[in-house]
Amino acid sequence: MTPVPAVPPELASIRQSIDNIDAALVHLLAERFKCTQRVGHLKASEGLPPSDPDREAQQISRLRSLAQESGLDPVFAEKFLGFIVEEVIRHHEEIASSRT
Template structure:
């Protein structure tokens, strides 16, 4: 990690408090993603056992639409939210295909 610059060292306590909050939120996001992938691995195992496709396009599109609505209500950029969830879903599909090949 780079050393603090002089400006950062002189930053007011409020800035440090906010940065600590951001760090805590980032830690929670990683934990939530890890839990999401734990659950989706279980889904992948079920799909493999029942010889279901790794991708459910209808569900993915419904999920994206719902996420865009949630993002708009939360004041987040809908395109960013969609890009994020599509990246997550792509990783899930990749994992499901690996599970199916191993199973």
């Protein structure tokens, strides 16, 4: 069996930073989904559709700008937001259908 080489301290430190950022992302996503659940309930109670294409387009544009300013690929940021919005809409549809 080949021995596993020791992880250099700098690599271990960077990995720890990545782990911390991943944990923060999960917590932030959980908070975001708590807010979007509230939005879904408000939309359902007001008879509004689960999807708001104008709002979604504004958010995509805003996120692409933020990504570019931050040195993140705007295409990746848009894909990431698209995935989240798709899940939010699914939740809103479930909320709306449970009220009928």
